[in-house]
Amino acid sequence: MATETDHSPGEAVAARIERRWATLSIVIVGVLVGMAAFIGIHQATMPQGRVEIADPKTLHLSGEFTESNLGSEMAADGSVTVRAIGQQYSFTPQCIVVPADTPINLRATSADVVHGFLIEGTNINTMLVPGYITDLPVRFKAPGDHVMPCQEFCGIGHQGMWGKVKVVDKTAFRDMAAAKRRLTCVD
């Protein structure tokens, strides 16, 4: 039976070091959790809040990704929802029009294979996975044109697959939305 007096100075040092290392590892874990939370909240990364599914083979038959429902829609509260699909080898709509400085919900999916969804000049960079809906809350700062290439190799015609994003002035968009329920800038 060991007694207190039997403790060597070595044991006390070991216990102290052990405690410090344990504290350090807990702090590291805490910092990592905090970092993940911080970049999530500030949209440095945009983890998707929910998993929604859609059958890639029947997108054109019913639901929200039918041809006539694609494009930008303005809700009563002024927010905008954009719906698009990626397919071999184009995005529909080929040109997406959105207002500047407005909360926008970007909803897109793929009709065949995995495609990339990247809007140049912004931090929007995600994937369109067949079967799943990509849903991103975004906001464009200023009017301007952006290119939107598919950035995930999706087949032999991949290099020809890209779309455009046209960011227009808020009031100009509101006027357009008053005339038409789903907006695109395809000519």
Added chain:
Amino acid sequence: MSDHPLFSTRNPWFGISVGITAGVAVLSAVVGLIWLPLLQPHLQLTGVWDAICSAAGVPRAAVQETAVKPDFKTSNVVMTSEMLTKADQVSIGRGATLAQRCAICHGPQGVSDAHSPNLAGQFAAVTYKELNDFKTGARVSVVMSPFAAAMSDQDMKDVAAYYAYLPRVPSNNLDTGRPAPAVVVTGAPMRNIPPCGSCHGDIDNKAGSPWLGGQSVVYIKAQLEAFASGARRNDISQQMRNIARQMTAEEIDQVAHYYEAQP
């Protein structure tokens, strides 16, 4: 100390380290599964349980909202790459009988000079899809629509299987030495035009895209122009309109002549 068991509640090291680890795990779970999801108003979560399910990735079908309905007929064919790839002899035989009425325009061997599409050797899924679209009105033709209207789903499958079974016959304008235009080989990546062959069979085949070799110049040009103008809209989710819109009149002319000269 060395006599105490390591994994015991009486070992303070054990108790404290397990306690802190569990505490960090619970805290992270509360932050990740409840607090952060609830901070995102656009998710429109209905409560704590909804937040947990969403963050944990429980899949749900997309919320059905009031979608805008098309003011024209769209194709209702569900295309898959395996579609109609395994024809049986009975189907081909039935198709041969049914196809007699198609011979006036499409030729007794599925090939003709009438500027109607040559069907011999065409992918069965393509012939079936077009027949179906003529029947539903997604594609309109004064000549074809009445024919298709009278066909059953099985009739269309049989005819498609029969034409897929026939060997391809080159047109009278066969010229394999003709150089391929740039838009066929590389597309025009700066204008969202992939190479034609990446879907139409020369490099790869996308389900529903026809084989174009030996088709009449007049027919190919007419279809590309119809896609570009939006007069033809039975391509699912605009897959061909997106491309035809970007093509110049010169490119349309080049590809039409090129494909006519191909086997």
